[in-house]
Amino acid sequence: MERREENILVIDGLVTGYGKMEILHGVSLSVTKAEIVGLIGPNGAGKSTVLKAAAGLLRVNSGKVVFLDEEVTNTPAYQMVEKGMAFNPQGRVIFPDMTVQEHLDMGAWTINDRKEKEKALERIEQLFPWLMERKKRKASQMSGGEQQMLSLARALMIQPKLLLLDEPSLGLSPKWVKTVFEKIVEIKNSGLPCLIVEQKAAMVLEYSDYGYVLEMGNNRFEGEGRELLQNPDVRRLYLGG
Numbered sequence: 001m002e003r004r005e006e007n008i009l010v011i012d013g014l015v016t017g018y019g020k021m022e023i024l025h026g027v028s029l030s031v032t033k034a035e036i037v038g039l040i041g042p043n044g045a046g047k048s049t050v051l052k053a054a055a056g057l058l059r060v061n062s063g064k065v066v067f068l069d070e071e072v073t074n075t076p077a078y079q080m081v082e083k084g085m086a087f088n089p090q091g092r093v094i095f096p097d098m099t100v101q102e103h104l105d106m107g108a109w110t111i112n113d114r115k116e117k118e119k120a121l122e123r124i125e126q127l128f129p130w131l132m133e134r135k136k137r138k139a140s141q142m143s144g145g146e147q148q149m150l151s152l153a154r155a156l157m158i159q160p161k162l163l164l165l166d167e168p169s170l171g172l173s174p175k176w177v178k179t180v181f182e183k184i185v186e187i188k189n190s191g192l193p194c195l196i197v198e199q200k201a202a203m204v205l206e207y208s209d210y211g212y213v214l215e216m217g218n219n220r221f222e223g224e225g226r227e228l229l230q231n232p233d234v235r236r237l238y239l240g241g
Helices: 047-054 077-083 100-107 114-127 144-156 174-189 201-207 225-230 232-238
Strands: 007-018 021-032 036-040 060-067 085-088 162-166 194-197 210-215 218-224
Touching: 007 047, 021 036, 021 047, 021 060, 021 210, 021 218, 036 047, 036 174, 036 201, 047 060, 047 162, 047 194, 077 085, 085 144, 100 144, 114 144, 114 174, 144 162, 144 174, 174 194, 174 201, 201 225, 210 225, 218 225, 225 232
Parallel strands: 036 194, 036 210, 085 162, 162 194
Antiparallel strands: 007 021, 007 060, 210 218
């Protein structure tokens, strides 16, 4: 699926599911260099399943996943991380008794060179300066929004080429939701493309350069984020009018 030049990720005809239950029936999408792509749709549409299949966490039955011009279909998740695909899962998977610094060290497990790790930490300090001031604070002492920022920072420690985000606004206050999306735009502007699955459909389309709408495991609509926001069918079916 060649949408534009400089594709970072191409998913073509993806068919997969859980056990004998097929969830995706031929989904296709792409993410190009330095853009935010939003993936929306009703519950059960298969949005998170797309991310898991791309990240190597779920076996693909047919179709293909191409990352940085290399077919990586069914490549194990740890190898996808080594190739530069970072996956930030739903629900802020953090460890309450670990400090900020320990989370960042964990995120840098693919980096063996000390200078590269310092470079990664410098990037985190630029994006999340307040976080680096709290390096010794345990995650349990942070708010939900702060924990989401920590989760994002940990994912960025591998210096990825693509960031996958599953429901980054889940459980956050409106103030933190806005902050998280603004930070995602900042990450994109630094040159890192993002693929976001999100239930807050209108908001993610507002911030996305391009968007896809899934329904029952199939592609239903696609287009520029603002274009989809104005599409009367998308508004009626998925945005509450």
